[in-house]
Amino acid sequence: MTDTVKFHFDGEELSLPAGLSLAAALTTAGIRGFREGPNGATRGMFCGMGVCQECLVEVDGNPNQRACMTKVASGLSVRTQSARPALVASPQISSNPLVEKPDILVVGGGAGGLSAAAEAARHGAQVLLLDERATSGGQFYKQPAAGFALLDKQQSDGAALLDDALQSGARLLDETEIWGAFAGPEIHATRRGQAVIVRPRVLIVATGAYEQPRLVPGWELPGVMTTGAAQTLWRSYRTLPGGRVAVFGNGPLNLQVADELRSGGAEVLLVAEAAPAPWTRPGAAVAMSAASPGLARDGLSTLMRLRRGGVPVHFKTVLSRVETADGGLRATTDGAGGEVVVDAVCMNYGFQPQNEILRLLGADFIYEERRGQLICQRSDECETTVGGVFAVGDCCGMGGAPAARVEGQIAGCAAAAKVLGQQAMYNRGANLRLRQHRAFQSALWRVFEADSQDYADIAQETLVCRCESVTKGDIDGPSQEPGVEIGGVKRATRVGMGRCQGRYCSHVLAKHMALAQGRSVDERAYFAPRVPIKPVPIASVLAAQEALEADDA
């Protein structure tokens, strides 16, 4: 990574290491505001994984490019995106859409998807895997971008898994963004300006999860990002989110990332964990050690390293507000942590499953109250209630990467058997390993169990929907109308109508309204699932339409 690239941002020339994403490059240059948002506000990268749509920039005259998913290249002209970008003549639409009909399509190149693809291919099925990222591995194994070395065992494990999948005979299409899922199943995607349509016999969904914030005033400010986004900057691009960092959240990822950023040279001024200290829950901690002594030990040493590095770690402490301050962001906690002024505020208050494809195809879910998420109903072989559609890993409800790998093996084997007309013969050890991983995960959750954010405690000025700038105060009246459904609140306030498709507000509102109306939460309490899953260029839809007309003829 000795190469440098030169490109322009708003007319100013920047010279930065090659291999970075635009988001990493701009962050390195100290630029955090990427686009003009609602009411003239500036927005920047939040999720770092292509979900939130906040890091949009204009690249070489084309607006609506996600800086976190776009690679930097020499000579690019990048500009802050205006709230209403000019309608320019479209770039040439690829006249050559890709129509694929594999035995098995795996969606998602993380722990579950890679292992499912490898397993199915080894059993003799013809497998295609689609991943939205340039480098597969998913959010847990988060691989270094091309040109950067592997950092540690977690990355080398991921590299081995990726290598195994590539060796298995499964074909991988990278940078493929899925926007549509229809009965069949039929999956629609776009890849570097080309429309991709896949009509598999069997579908394995392994789309993982995305991070959940705590809704506090200022969470939309540039420089506030998910802990995973900060981790991607560091693990994939060796970029620090800022010189001074504070990390807030619930769960082990926050401690791990705080330690990684510290070791990378960041000044970590505060770590605030919502749960009580693990040693105050000896029962759960012992159960966790019993299920996986190695992982429990890793967790403890992370904590020790933070302490030794002089990083204040406060338990039973949550983020309550972020404001712009002189030369940075002021983050205030509700208790012991007080307030700190930093360059980057990182937070992760749990995860939500990326279940859009499964919901669109009509799979059944139940709501798990404790973790506030929808759980996809599956057979022992990970088949959903929709025949021929399997689902593995965190998209079914959070279970962690080790469990996702085993589920991938089980589903990959069962799916291959299905398309080859054979009896599924998976490794009998798989079920046992799955039980162990689930036991560990469940003990881990007990160690980190904390009250979720109470809707009533959210300040009125807090944005519930950051895309459309809808505050809690805006929602209060319409959500209390007698008999109103979530769609009615959406139409009355525009909550959930923005580019992220309601990913950050849907679960909050679903839960709040069910509680207020004395109902239990179910799948219908969420915004109705609709295509596109993510915003898709109209040019791609046009190309897909032409391709299908030709294919169906």
Next chain:
Amino acid sequence: MPDERVDIAVVGGGITGLAAALHLTEAHARIAVFDAGLNAGSNANAGSLHVQLQSRFLRLYPDEAPNVEASLPLYLAATRTWIELDRWLGGVELAQKGGLMLAESDAQMAFLEKKAERESRKGLDVDILNRAELEEIAPWLGDHVVGAELCRDEGKLNPLLANEAARKLLKSSGVAIVPSQVHALEPVPDGIRVSTDAGDCIAEHAILATSWGTRALAAGLGVRIPVSWEPLHMNITEPGDYIMEHLVQHAEQPITLKQFQSGQIVIGGGWAAKFDPAVGTPEVLKASLLGNVALAAHLAPGIAHLRLMRTWAGLNTTADGKSIIGPLPGTPRVIAAVPGDAGYTLGPIVGQAAANLALGNEQQFDLMPYTPARFS
């Protein structure tokens, strides 16, 4: 449940029922408004103010063409009603810059020229534009568009704003919309019994602003109202620079294309969606999404780099090409208020007419052509 006895019960809280309720409230009538909260066409509407004959109707329902043509003066009056309502509601982004119906061939131009002649005779402000004239007002159109009919009476508005503003205004006048399904209407000696999920009420008059649901409620009173639902598909993009002032349609293809003040472009115009009453919510069809969006990109190549952000489906209501306004035969206390076809455009004027009937006020236009008795 509101008062068990009211002057007028308004069944349906879409734009027609809301407009009726606003007029009744202004006249100090004691009213109750019921809304089941599901599938109201108004909730899914895309905000076109239609006036000129829609090529879609002429093509799909040729038998109804004479009725639609006869209703053109009502469409004209409906836009004036909307302009008043826009003011009353404090502004709902109503713009009346006209509507373009595009042609891509000489045959389509010839069709538009004939159509324009017929419409002109009915009082519409229409013109035929050649490519050069079109270029002046809509430079973003694709090269293959050869000309268009411009109808200056047409426009657009933001239906989400309008629905919400009307509900708020009603609420501030002390009228709460009762969130319940009305199951049946029944004449009683001194009024009409309205049976709902939330209990019954007795009203002097009931206004049925229930679009396709009117068929079942009227059938319960022994009256035939042959309206049916038509599930339709819609799309919206993320915001872009505001360039499209007009409501845009096509001489042969089903499309409406318009830009909201937010800069978002709404694409609709009659592509089918799927509706199973047992499921309850209309669903999006792949072929409609692809076809409708592809057609928009074909007509307006400049929007092709914008991203499609959402799609949804809603239920339009069709009848015989004419609105249905008036007392039900045999049960005159029950007043039908079904705009039909371009329901959102016609909703406020139909709601106002129904309110005038219930109040015994003079009408602003002859209701005879719209009587529900025509189906008996």
